[in-house]
Amino acid sequence: MKKMQIFEPAMCCSTGLCGVSVDPELLRISTVLNTLKNHGVHVGRFNLTNAPREFVSNKTVNDFVREKGADGLPVIIVDGKIAITGRYPSNEEFIKLLDVPGHFIGKIAGDAESEKSKGCGCSGGDCCC
Template sequence: MKKMQIFEPAMCCSTGLCGVGVDPELLRISTVLNTLKNNGVNVDRFNLSNEPQEFVTNKIVNSFVKEKGVEGLPVIVLDGEIIITGRYPSNEEFVKLLNVPENYIGEKPDSAASKKTQGCGCSGGDCCC
């Protein structure tokens, strides 16, 4: 199994989902990572505030931060190689990079929309559940 690590900038908590203004991208990443974990795929996530030693001991990340600064974070490492910088992988990239089925990251956006337009089987497609 492939090993993915995400090295993130300093945030107020391990996921960045604290406070009143939640970043939708951080919410998406947390949801994807939780869903992957529930399917037996672990992705290590390191926040500069909470795990600064990981940024020091990982030589390629340490070199990247020295050269580009923390402005270049997040850094995505796959099997010991930096593959993405400055952004998080898309859902499709997670599937491709980790070589997992699409349902390992949750429902596809199209399927949610089609369920809504097709209805739930209740009379007229409207129900309370």
């Protein structure tokens, strides 16, 4: 199984799901990671506030932050190599990067790629309603 690690910018708590205003993208990521965990897939998640040692001890991430700064985060590492920077993976990208079956993530509301593919539900472009 592939190993994924997510290195995030400084946040007030380990998931960023605290305070008055919750970022829907962080909520989606937490939901995806919990769903993956329920299927036995662990993804390491580290933010600069709560896990600075992880940033220092990972040479790839340390070099990236030195070169691009914290503004380039999040950094997604798969099997020791940078896969994505500056954003979180879509649900489809999680599936591809981790090489897991689609049902491991399922349909999670708020994923832009899933929302785009919904369409209006009409076949052949002819809407009946």
